[in-house]
Amino acid sequence: MDRLAAMEAFIRVVDAGSFSGAAKQLRIGQPAVSKTIAQLEDRLGVRLLLRSTHRLMPTEAGRNFYERAKRAIEEADEAELTARGAAVTLSGRLRICGPLTFTRLLVMPRLSIFLTEHPALDIDVVLEDRDIDLIAAGIDVALLIGRLADSAVTARKIGQCQRRVIGAPAYFEARGVPQTPADLLAHQAIIYEQRDGGATWAFRQGTSETTITVSGRLRVSAGEGIREGVLSGLGFAIASEWLFAPELKSGAVIAVLDDWSLPTVDLWAVFPTGRQASAKARAFASFVESQISIDGFSALGSGRE
Numbered sequence: 060m061d062r063l064a065a066m067e068a069f070i071r072v073v074d075a076g077s078f079s080g081a082a083k084q085l086r087i088g089q090p091a092v093s094k095t096i097a098q099l100e101d102r103l104g105v106r107l108l109l110r111s112t113h114r115l116m117p118t119e120a121g122r123n124f125y126e127r128a129k130r131a132i133e134e135a136d137e138a139e140l141t142a143r144g145a146a147v148t149l150s151g152r153l154r155i156c157g158p159l160t161f162t163r164l165l166v167m168p169r170l171s172i173f174l175t176e177h178p179a180l181d182i183d184v185v186l187e188d189r190d191i192d193l194i195a196a197g198i199d200v201a202l203l204i205g206r207l208a209d210s211a212v213t214a215r216k217i218g219q220c221q222r223r224v225i226g227a228p229a230y231f232e233a234r235g236v237p238q239t240p241a242d243l244l245a246h247q248a249i250i251y252e253q254r255d256g257g258a259t260w261a262f263r264q265g266t267s268e269t270t271i272t273v274s275g276r277l278r279v280s281a282g283e284g285i286r287e288g289v290l291s292g293l294g295f296a297i298a299s300e301w302l303f304a305p306e307l308k309s310g311a312v313i314a315v316l317d318d319w320s321l322p323t324v325d326l327w328a329v330f331p332t333g334r335q336a337s338a339k340a341r342a343f344a345s346f347v348e349s350q351i352s353i354d355g356f357s358a359l360g361s362g363r364e
Contacts, residue, residue, distance in 0.1 A: 063135060065099045066128035068092055069107065073125050074154070074183070074197050076114045084152070084181075126194060133337040150179035153339040156193070157202035159186040160282035165301060165351055166202070173346050180339065188253060188281045193331040200340035202347065203327045204299070205255030217348035218326035223314040225303050226295035233292075236315055240271050243316075247294035248275035251285055255324060260297055262319040273297070299324045301351070326351065 071081035072092065082089040100107050107121035117125055157166060162184065174180065185196065190208055193201055207214055224243070237243050240262040250258050250273070259272045275294050279285055285296050286303070289312060306312040328344035 065095050067132055068095045069099060070129050072096060072115060073117050149177040149339050149342055152181045153343060154183040154197050154199050155343060156185040156187055156198045158188050158204055161204060162186055169350050199337060200343055201329045203329050205324055213330040214327045215344060216325050217328050217344055218351050220299045220301050220324050222297055222321035222324060223300055224295055224316045225298050225312050225314050226289055227292045228313055230292045240269050240319060243271060243273050248273035249285055249288040249294045249296045250275055250278045252278050252280050260321060262321060264319045
C-alpha cells in the first residue's frame with residue numbers, strides 16, 4: 060500500500076464526508092477508495108471512520124491521524140516544489156474560509172485570476188462570519204477581519220481599512236446630515252453584532268476624542284444585513300469602507316463626519332495553529348493582499364506568520 064496515497068485518500072474522504080465524494084476528487088472508483096481506507100485501518104489497527112447512512116465522520120483516532128496525515132502530505136508537496144524549483148505551479152486542493160460578504164464582494168470576483176495562475180489547483184471556499192475551529196474544519200487559510208480573538212494563532216496582517224459613517228443620501232436628506240458625532244444620537248443606527256462591531260464608538264479629531272453609544276431599531280449579525288439595511292434607507296452604519304466601496308464610488312451611499320476618524324479595521328490571513336502554512340496557503344494570502352488595495356484596503360504585509 061502506498062502510504063502517501065492512502066493518507067491523501069483518507070484526507071479526501073474526511074473533507075468530502077463520503078467515499079463517493081473522495082472518489083470524484085481523486086478520479087478513481089468508489090470501491091478503490093473504500094478498499095484503501097479499509098487497508099489503512101487494518102494497517103494501523105484502529106477504526107478511523109464512523110459510518111452512518113448520511114455521512115462519514117472521523118473517530119478520535121481518525122481526527123488525530125487526519126491532522127498528521129494532512130501535514131505530511133503538505134510537507135511532501137513542499138519538498139517536491141522545492142526540488143523542482145519555484146517555477147512549478149501549485150497543485151492539489153486548497154480549502155479557504157472567509158466572511159460571507161467580504162469574500163463575495165472582494166475575493167470571488169478575482170478568484171479566476173488566482174485559478175488561472177495555478178491551473179492545477181482546486182479551491183474549496185467556506186463562507187462563515189463566525190469564528191470556527193480551522194483544524195476541525197480542515198481549513199488551510201482563513202481571512203479574518205478585525206481583532207484576533209486568539210493572540211497565539213499563526214497569522215499575518217495583510218491589509219487595513221478605514222471605518223466611516225455611511226448612509227443612503229435619501230436617509231440623510233430626511234433626517235439631516237450630522238455635523239458632530241453627538242448628532243448621531245438622534246439618528247437610527249444599524250448595529251453590527253459581531254466582533255469589532257457594537258454600539259459604542261470612539262471618534263477622534265486631532266487631539267480630541269469623544270465616545271458615543273448609538274442606538275437603533277435594527278441589529279444584524281452579518282455584513283450582508285448591514286449593506287441591505289443602509290441601501291434600503293433604514294439608517295446609518297459605522298462600517299468598514301470596503302463594505303460599501305462600489306456604492307461610495309457610485310454615490311448610492313455617502314459618508315459623513317469625514318473630519319472625524321474612527322478606529323481602523325485589520326484584515327488577517329490566519330493559518331491553523333501548530334501547522335506550517337503550506338505554499339498554497341501562503342500564495343493565496345499574498346494574492347489577496349495584492350488585490351484588495353483597490354477596494355478600500357491598504358495592503359501592508361506584516362504580522363506573526
